[in-house]
Amino acid sequence: MSEILSIFNEQGEKVGEKERNAIHRDGDWHETFHCWFVEEAEDDMHLYFQLRSSTKKDFPNVWDITAAGHILCDEEIMIAGLREIEEELGISFQSEDVHYTGIQKIDCAFPPFIDRERCHVYFHTVTQRLTFSPGEEVADVMKMKLSVLEDLLYKRQTSATCISLLSDEELVVEYHQLYPHNLDYYEETIQKVSRMKNIKSL
Numbered sequence: 001m002s003e004i005l006s007i008f009n010e011q012g013e014k015v016g017e018k019e020r021n022a023i024h025r026d027g028d029w030h031e032t033f034h035c036w037f038v039e040e041a042e043d044d045m046h047l048y049f050q051l052r053s054s055t056k057k058d059f060p061n062v063w064d065i066t067a068a069g070h071i072l073c074d075e076e077i078m079i080a081g082l083r084e085i086e087e088e089l090g091i092s093f094q095s096e097d098v099h100y101t102g103i104q105k106i107d108c109a110f111p112p113f114i115d116r117e118r119c120h121v122y123f124h125t126v127t128q129r130l131t132f133s134p135g136e137e138v139a140d141v142m143k144m145k146l147s148v149l150e151d152l153l154y155k156r157q158t159s160a161t162c163i164s165l166l167s168d169e170e171l172v173v174e175y176h177q178l179y180p181h182n183l184d185y186y187e188e189t190i191q192k193v194s195r196m197k198n199i200k201s202l
Helices: 020-026 077-089 145-153 182-202
Strands: 006-010 016-021 029-040 045-052 061-067 067-070 099-110 113-126 137-147 159-164 170-174
Touching: 006 020, 006 099, 016 020, 020 113, 029 061, 029 077, 029 182, 045 145, 045 182, 061 067, 067 077, 077 113, 077 137, 099 182, 137 145, 137 170, 145 159, 145 182
Parallel strands: 029 113
Antiparallel strands: 006 016, 006 029, 029 045, 029 067, 045 061, 045 137, 099 113, 137 159, 159 170
8 A cells, every 4th residue: 555645845845745755756745653662771872773673665774763763744743653653663652752853854875766855753762671562564672872873984994893682693784785874864873862961970
């Protein structure tokens, strides 16, 4: 079944509706839900990543946002988001389990795939071990230190050792295995997570 999404102009005003594949073909702005799981440790903050399955049409076998998805034209953002978290990770959240951090934009092209997103970004603060039961779109879940992510993004190191949250085994993650979001998207996310730690330390 085709997914129909709302499309927007650069000012964020809705200008119509279109089928998902056509949106990525034509490069229309559309809305998505992003939720990063964030865990504070003694030495650093951690971000959780999902491994996109080998069956994904776009960007299989790469590490991506903990949970994310498109918002259908007739869906409320929160309803769409909680649905994505449960479908992808097998975790049932309520609205109070996530907090909104604002809109971030993604504008990138991998012809013939063009991605222009207005991302409604949420964080979930992990305070106890979660039991993941991923759906067919997700192959694994892991956590990565914020400082390690920065080292990979700025190519100060080519690979990093992380921990799978499904098997507890060590994973070697290389830069090219991270989803190729705009660098400024990652930078803004890192800044938000860093501010969380600074606020708690006051």
